[in-house]
Amino acid sequence: RSHTLVISMLIRFHSPAFHDITMFGADGRRLIELMGMSGRIPSAVNAEDLPAVKARLLAGIESAPPPPAPEDADETEESDAARFQVPLKTRALPLLSMLDAAIAKDAYVMWEETR
Numbered sequence: 001r002s003h004t005l006v007i008s009m010l011i012r013f014h015s016p017a018f019h020d021i022t023m024f025g026a027d028g029r030r031l032i033e034l035m036g037m038s039g040r041i042p043s044a045v046n047a048e049d050l051p052a053v054k055a056r057l058l059a060g061i062e063s064a065p066p067p068p069a070p071e072d073a074d075e076t077e078e079s080d081a082a083r084f085q086v087p088l089k090t091r092a093l094p095l096l097s098m099l100d101a102a103i104a105k106d107a108y109v110m111w112e113e114t115r
Contacts (some may be wrong), residue, residue, distance in 0.1 A: 008026070010025060010114045011028030011114070013095060014112070015101065015108060015110070017098070017102040017104070018101040020113060023091070023095075028111065031092055034060030034092075041112060044078070044108055044110035045110075053109075054100070071095065
């Protein structure tokens with residue numbers, strides 16, 4: 001079986017209130033959009049807007065469909081990918097922690113593309 005190296009964009013989330021978080025681009029972009037943001041990278045949220053942003057993110061996570069269940073058929077790459085898919089709620093935990101810390105310390109949250 002041939003393996004191809006795929007280099008994905010990474011998104012780094014930063015706030016002076018929390019350690020930096022790096023996510024794969026597709027996951028980070030989806031969370032940014034669930035926060036009600038335009039999806040533009042780089043961008044930021046001011047401290048006063050964070051409670052509403054966090055509420056939109058939580059609502060979006062709760063309404064997101066669950067990952068597909070793995071099929072019991074054969075051992076294909078697709079069924080392996082489905083079996084090990086991380087739920088959106090789990091992927092969002094570090095960002096939610098950052099939002100909580102930034103709200104508590106009246107700080108901003110920003111994101112940018114990184115390698």
